[in-house]
Amino acid sequence: MRDVSTTVIGLGLGLIAIPLGVALGFYYINFQRFVIDGYIDGTTFRLLLVGVGGAVTYFLARRIFFGEPPRSVFARTGRSVATMVALALTLEGLFALLTRGGLALGPSFGPFGFIPGLFATVGEVGAVLIPGLVGLIGASIVLGLAGKAALWLNARQSQTVRTLAGFLAMGTAGAVVALLIGTALDWLYQIANTTATVTIPAIVGGVLGLGIAELGRRRGEIKIGLSIYYIARTIFNTLRSIEPLVMVIVFVVWVGFGEFAGSLALALHTSAALAKLYSEQVESISEGPLEAVRATGATRLQTIVYAVVPQIVPPYIAFTMYRWDINVRMSTILGFAGGGGIGFLLQQNVQLGDYRAAAVQMLAIAIVVASMDYSSSRIRERFT
Numbered sequence: 001m002r003d004v005s006t007t008v009i010g011l012g013l014g015l016i017a018i019p020l021g022v023a024l025g026f027y028y029i030n031f032q033r034f035v036i037d038g039y040i041d042g043t044t045f046r047l048l049l050v051g052v053g054g055a056v057t058y059f060l061a062r063r064i065f066f067g068e069p070p071r072s073v074f075a076r077t078g079r080s081v082a083t084m085v086a087l088a089l090t091l092e093g094l095f096a097l098l099t100r101g102g103l104a105l106g107p108s109f110g111p112f113g114f115i116p117g118l119f120a121t122v123g124e125v126g127a128v129l130i131p132g133l134v135g136l137i138g139a140s141i142v143l144g145l146a147g148k149a150a151l152w153l154n155a156r157q158s159q160t161v162r163t164l165a166g167f168l169a170m171g172t173a174g175a176v177v178a179l180l181i182g183t184a185l186d187w188l189y190q191i192a193n194t195t196a197t198v199t200i201p202a203i204v205g206g207v208l209g210l211g212i213a214e215l216g217r218r219r220g221e222i223k224i225g226l227s228i229y230y231i232a233r234t235i236f237n238t239l240r241s242i243e244p245l246v247m248v249i250v251f252v253v254w255v256g257f258g259e260f261a262g263s264l265a266l267a268l269h270t271s272a273a274l275a276k277l278y279s280e281q282v283e284s285i286s287e288g289p290l291e292a293v294r295a296t297g298a299t300r301l302q303t304i305v306y307a308v309v310p311q312i313v314p315p316y317i318a319f320t321m322y323r324w325d326i327n328v329r330m331s332t333i334l335g336f337a338g339g340g341g342i343g344f345l346l347q348q349n350v351q352l353g354d355y356r357a358a359a360v361q362m363l364a365i366a367i368v369v370a371s372m373d374y375s376s377s378r379i380r381e382r383f384t
Contacts, residue, residue, distance in 0.1 A: 005223045008216035009162065010150035012169025012209070016176055017146035018139045025138025029088060029131045036092065043100065049093030056086040065305060073148050077141060084137045091130050098123030114342070121259045125267065167213045174209020175202040233279075239272035244330055245337055252338040259340035266327050266334065277319045278312070285311045321376040328372045332365055 006014070036045075060083040070076050102120025106113040153165050182201035191197055216222045247265035255261050285308060293307040335343020342361055349358040 005221045005225070007150060007154055007221055008166035008213050009153050009169050010147060011216070011222055011224060012166065012171075012173040012213070013146035013150050014143055015173035016169065017142040019176060019180060021139030021142030022135040023138075024142065025084075025135035026131055028085075028138070029134045032088060032092065043097070046093040046097050046100075049089050050097065053086050053090035053093065057083060057090050060086060065301070069299075073145070077145060080137075080141045080144070084134060084141065087137070088130065088134050091126065091133070095123040095126035095130065099127065117259070121263055124260050125263045128264070129267075163217060166217060167210060170209040170213035170216075171206045172209070174205035174207070174212070176205070178202055178205025178208075232275075236272045236275045239268060240276065242269070244269045244334060248334045248337045257338045257340065257344075261338060262331060262334040262340050266330060270323055270327060274319060274323055278316060281312050281315045281319070282308065317379070321379050325372055325376045329369055 060079060064079060064083060070079065098119045100123075102116040102118070102123060105116040106120070109116055153162060157165070178201035179198060182197040185191065186193075186197040212222070244265045247268055248262050251261035251264045255264065289307040289311065290303060293303050298306065331341055332343040332346070335341045335345070336347050338344070342365060346358055346361045346365075349355070349361065
């Protein structure tokens with residue numbers, strides 16, 4: 001990470017491109033849902049989305065990761081946009097089918113209605129996560145275009161033009177980042193003061209951006225590797241420091257009682273915990289395969305696919321299975337705080353004095369935990 005650096009123009013355009021790409025991704029997914037839900041909704045259409053969209057996504061993904069990259073920037077961008085659209089349609093249809101199928105089949109399963117209810121919860125959580133995923137893909141696409149524009153400016157333009165473009169890009173980027181922070185604070189604390197949340201942050205951010213541009217002009221480039229590393233690490237450490245029991249209380253206020261709140265709490269805490277484990281595993285990989293793949297003239301993406309991924313897949317599976325085992329046990333505890341599931345039923349039966357039903361539920365919890373522990377250990381032994 002120490003060797004990762006960029007030019008002033010690249011950094012400025014990148015900081016502008018990320019929120020722009022996220023906004024475009026959100027706009028697209030909202031437009032897609034408006035069209036599907038309002039005009040062509042239906043189970044048959046959802047099945048068609050999953051089948052055709054999944055096949056198109058698989059084909060395009062293979063072309064992107066393993067095929068010959070197009071020479072034209074517009075062709076590469078078009079392929080990436082098509083992959084994003086196909087993936088969004090596939091996931092939209094899949095999660096909608098899970099939700100509808102789980103809710104429809106729940107009553108017919110009787111005492112085992114929690115099984116289709118689990119699929120319905122997975123569909124609801126997935127539907128919530130789709131905009132974030134599409135926003136990230138949109139940000140990566142726009143960020144790639146910004147990188148190409150920065151390379152063109154640095155290679156084809158004079159020093160004066162590059163300097164002016166760098167100051168303009170960094171000044172705008174600083175103002176945009178400050179505006180985003182001010183908007184977030186206004187939404188969180190309901191400040192309702194545009195001077196404090198818009199004007200002052202924009203001016204301060206623009207001045208800081210110009211200062212960074214001047215620093216980059218003197219040094220020739222800006223080291224961003226460690227900055228990104230420490231920012232991401234700080235965010236994940238902050239999320240990991242908050243217990244899932246506290247998170248579920250917040251999500252209960254946000255989305256109400258039920259399994260959905262518990263699933264969101266577990267998903268957020270699990271993402272932060274696995275991010276730490278995954279990042280440390282990537283940092284400890286062997287350099288030999290990397291050097292061998294680079295010697296063949298492979299690109300950065302090909303180096304990751306053929307030298308990094310084979311080294312990290314086995315420990316990633318082990319970490320994921322271990323965390324899955326933890327989440328199974330933690331889900332019971334979250335039920336006592338309003339996270340739904342069998343923990344919520346156990347709390348109700350204890351409070352009502354129905355200890356026979358509570359004993360049966362405790363036995364069921366023990367059986368599920370033991371089964372998950374055995375299954376996860378077998379999977380870890382097979383793949384690691």
